[in-house]
Amino acid sequence: MSTDISESTPVDTRPNIVEIDNVAKRFTIRKDNSLKERIVTLGRAGKRHKEDFWALNGVSIDIKAGTTVGLIGHNGSGKSTLLKVIGGIIDPTKGSVKRRGRIAALLELGAGFHPDLTGRENVFLNASILGLSREETEEKFDSILAFSGIGDFIDTQVKFYSSGMYVRLAFSVAVHTDPDLLLVDEVLAVGDEAFQRKCLDKIRSFQQEGRTIILVTHSLGQVVELCDRAILLNQGQVVLDGNPREAVADFRDILEGRRLREKEQEQETAKEKHEEVAPIDEGTVVGVTAFAAGHAVGDPVAPGADLKIRVELEHPTGLTDWVCAIQIDNELGQVAYGTTSKRLGIELQPLRGRRTVELTLHDVNLGTGKYFINASLMDMSGRHLHDLPQATSFNTPDYPLAVGIVHARPEMAELS
Incomplete structure (x- = not known):
């Protein structure tokens, strides 16, 4: 043959x-x-x-001559x-x-x-x-x-x-x-x-001169933009060696898992220190889920999808005038989007017991990366009664034609 x-x-x-x-x-x-x-x-x-x-x-x-290699991983992973x-x-x-x-x-x-x-x-x-x-x-x-x-x-x-x-x-x-x-x-x-x-x-x-560069950085955008290859380290071992975009996506997942474990440990420590929890008097943001319409929680939110964000809130005695606020940050902590029920002109019914508020963002066009959702319960004057930072997260899949926080389909033509 x-x-x-x-x-x-x-x-x-x-x-x-x-x-x-x-x-x-x-x-x-x-x-x-x-x-x-x-x-x-x-x-x-x-x-x-x-x-x-x-x-x-x-x-x-093995590192070939003329390549640019990025070493990524959390602090203590062995990069330096x-x-x-x-x-x-x-x-x-x-x-x-x-x-x-x-x-x-x-x-x-x-x-x-x-x-x-x-x-x-x-x-x-x-x-x-x-x-x-x-x-x-x-x-x-x-x-x-x-x-x-x-x-x-x-x-x-x-x-x-x-x-x-x-x-x-x-x-x-x-x-x-x-x-x-x-x-x-x-x-x-x-x-x-x-x-x-x-x-x-x-x-x-x-x-361009064909020199070899090995770069350690926490700027994942630089890794995607500059490197031909990325090596992801975790606990002193190579987790992934290959395409920079794939390595960066896996690294973001590792960071998110680590953040959630740390958050659970903090909650367990708080429970051990406070045997009796004070009753809720100003309300609580209980939890947040986010998913693309027609998809399961945890699936990537592709550009053009409708993003649904559900916020579960609670007040034991009743809160008449209140505001639900939602903010989406990228992995650098920069605000990608934010709004409130007050901005949208929505008057919410009195909050008594548990209530779920759903926000739908139509035709979302966020760039490649991981995004975190923060939710807040506020009064009408803007005072924060309870915040739940980085309550959940979602991923936007890789888009090889461009980088950045905004997704737009590029078209380029030579005019002269």
């Missing part, structure tokens, strides 16, 4: 710039904080006063540890890491800078650490200074720099070393918007 070569999956012939084989990293957490306690607990008893924490456990990844292992900052407890080419790492704010040296002196110090000779640094110095935008502060001791100035100078040095592999850990979140755009433009130019 013959095989049509044109229909076969193309083989990526680019070499691996990083090879990570079954890497694990262990940290020891000590429970005896003072020197006196450590001396007392020396020997066998000392084992009871320390605990092993595996930040990474069995991670195996993996980046430090790749950069050779720390050694793995188990496994091996192979690297090739010049590496520039932006892993910690001000790493490689000496606080008592001036910015100028630190440029030469940091550049030498990253592999540049003094002659090469002198040749690039004006470009480094111009990119950083710190001007006359270049001859000031860096201990007087703001966090933004630290990052601007460190990033400027790193990108001017012509690295084959650039490691970036959250530092793009520091600095003003103009500098962040400049950094992103530099990263895009690196991509």
Whole structure:
């Protein structure tokens, strides 16, 4: 049987710039904080006063040259540890890491800078650490200074720099070393918007030049926009390695599950502390459900669907004049939509016992992502009687043609 070569999956012939084989990293957490306690607990008893924490456990990844890879996961998932292992900052407890080419790492704010040296002196110090000779640094110095935008502060001791100035100078040095592999850990979140755009433009130019970038960020939009591939870590292990949009969607589900577990624990703790719950006197938002019309709760809410939001409220004695308020936020906490029964001109019947209010939003066109619904019981003056923040959530499915909080079907034409 013959095989049509044109229909076969193309083989990526680019070499691996990083090879990570079954890497694990262990940290020891000590429970005896003072020197006196450590001396007392020396020997066998000392084992009871320390605990092993595996930040990474069995991670195996190959990264091709010329790709941009995003590492995502919640705090403590192992992202920064993996980046430090790749950069050779720390050694793995188990496994091996192979690297090739010049590496520039932006892993910690001000790493490689000496606080008592001036910015100028630190440029030469940091550049030498990253592999540049003094002659090469002198040749690039004006470009480094111009990119950083710190001007006359270049001859000031860096201990007087703001966090933004630290990052601007460190990033400027790193990108001017012509690295084959650039490691970036959250530092793009520091600095003003103009500098962040400049950094992103530099990263895009690196991509066009075929350089390899490994990026750790909590900005999921950056991962989708910049990365060819995303690796989702959870508890030191790789959960998903592949399409950035799929990895981001899975990560949002993990975050939501974690939030719900924390909320349940808080409620259980509150019940344990308060054996007798005070009677309700101002009313309560009991719960909220959301779903697309014709679909089950939990199904994605596709663009163009009618979104139904049901709010269950309660008042034991009766509330004559009241308002039901609903707000939809995206995963960054930005308001995507909000309204109230008062805004809609609806006069609700007196609230006595339990009541359900349903809001239907027709032809909803929200962009890809996870959205959270907040509900409030208010009086007519706008005073909040009870709030239920992030009462429930829903997902809007991936839309490959665009990004953003608003869904719109694009059509582009060349006019001239």
